[in-house]
Amino acid sequence: MKEELLDCLIVGGGAAGLTAAVYMGRYKRRALVLDDDGSRLQCIPRTRNVPGFPDGIEGRELLQRMRAHAEKYGTRTVRTRVEQLRKRDDGTFEARSADGLWRARFVILATGARDVEPDIDGMEAAVQAGQVRYCPVCDGYETQGQRVAVLGRAGHGLRESLFVSTWARELTWLAMATQHEVDPAELARLREAGVRIAESPPHRIECGVDGVGVRVELQNGEVLEFDTLYPALGLEHACDLATALGARARDDGQLEVDAHQQTSIEGLYVAGDVAVDLNQIAVAAGHAAIAATAIHNRL
Ligand SMILES: Cc1cc2nc3c(=O)[nH]c(=O)nc-3n(C[C@H](O)[C@H](O)[C@H](O)COP(=O)(O)OP(=O)(O)OC[C@H]3O[C@@H](n4cnc5c(N)ncnc54)[C@H](O)[C@@H]3O)c2cc1C
Structure with a gap:
């Protein structure tokens, strides 16, 4: 003592x-x-x-x-x-x-x-490879011209999507089953900023498989591919x-x-x-x- x-x-x-x-x-x-x-x-x-x-x-x-x-x-x-x-x-x-x-x-x-971590296959290696990133304030600059996804709920996910839209060539918001909770005016703001809103929530996310940065299977069966994913779960x-x-x-x-x-x-x-x-x-x-x-x- x-x-x-x-x-x-x-x-x-x-x-x-x-x-x-x-x-x-x-x-x-x-x-x-x-x-x-x-x-x-x-x-x-x-x-x-x-x-x-x-x-x-x-x-x-x-x-x-x-x-x-x-x-x-x-x-x-x-x-x-x-x-x-x-x-x-x-x-x-x-x-x-x-x-x-x-x-x-x-x-x-x-x-x-x-960080609240999403359930993603290959997560640790993907963070080290820069395929999954947590902080666009830190490294949004590095995603210039890339296909980027933001994974998150209304509020935080929506704010982060608008923030990242400064750099990305194509930006998609993977809204976790909460689109209906989002103010239509906010959705309109996202669309104006050129943000694509995924049709259905993500079912499975894989990183670094077959040379693809991030592969996302949606609940409706659609498969999307990205260079970088930002989980925005708080x-x-x-x-x-x-x-x-x-x-x-x-x-x-x-x-x-x-x-x-x-x-x-x-x-x-x-x-x-x-x-x-x-x-x-x-x-x-x-x-x-x-x-x-x-x-x-x-x-
Ligand atoms: C993937 C990633 C990339 C990032 N990139 C950047 C970047 O490029 N630029 C930037 O500015 N920021 C970046 N950040 C954020 C940056 O890491 C944090 O803002 C910074 O580390 C905060 O410093 P801190 O001292 O508050 O916390 P930390 O550096 O996390 O330190 C907290 C310490 O407290 C210890 N601790 C907690 N509880 C206890 C306890 N009860 N007893 C004893 N010890 C305890 C922990 O073990 C830890 O060692 C990034 C974060 C992540 C996850």
Whole structure:
């Protein structure tokens, strides 16, 4: 059991947590990262919109570099999964995992989010090959001139279809049995943007078979082929440690923050995909810089 009172515990060691670790280390604060090694950076075959890498960088390499950067300035990472975060009567925080207990005056929660994955044959290889992509903000540019499909329900799927229509040569919305729920005016907007709306919901999706990027069999038997598929089924934000303390979150789990990334719980800050904002590496780093500096100023 660790008795030391740290200045700051950083829960999550991805893009946000490791940036916070660099800032805390350079502010000469006693900080520690607790991370269970599931950063979404590891899913990125090559990111091309991170400033300073015009030819892109593999997500795994970026993660390694960020880890080395944090360690260089003295912020260690402990590989563990935090099961509970508690606020004690004296206002400090206590984090528990199966193998330890840590105390700190402040916490930065940087636990990220998970994409809701569709049931697709060959999914993992297809993500690495760029046949299935999750984030048109990140890589819509790479799909210029391609045949692209967006798989999703009304709302998110529809918004993403309009977004992707900027780049694709042919764009199809694979609406998951919910077309009848969509406002006719929204459907008209999609058609105006040149988006094709599949006649019936998808029955089976296969990737990388017989040299075809993505093959989709619809429930009416029609078969469509695409170069790229964007599942737009949303994200699950890893907010539980904060909401268990009473922190306010939106319906989708993104945590609400003030201008310095502090949640509705005094002393609990958040950064990255788990906070309300655009889910991007640059944004995660920005959140972390703001949160770490606000904490440094209060210590
Ligand atoms: C396929 C794909 C491609 C992408 N491409 C790009 C791109 O090109 N450009 C871009 O800007 N963004 C891209 N993104 C998004 C980017 O990966 C995320 O926005 C970024 O990783 C968010 O950083 P984060 O620190 O909030 O979360 P993450 O990097 O996911 O890190 C969260 C960390 O918290 C840990 N954690 C969670 N709960 C606990 C717990 N209870 N205890 C301990 N540790 C915990 C996780 O294991 C993980 O290590 C892409 C995402 C995907 C999936």
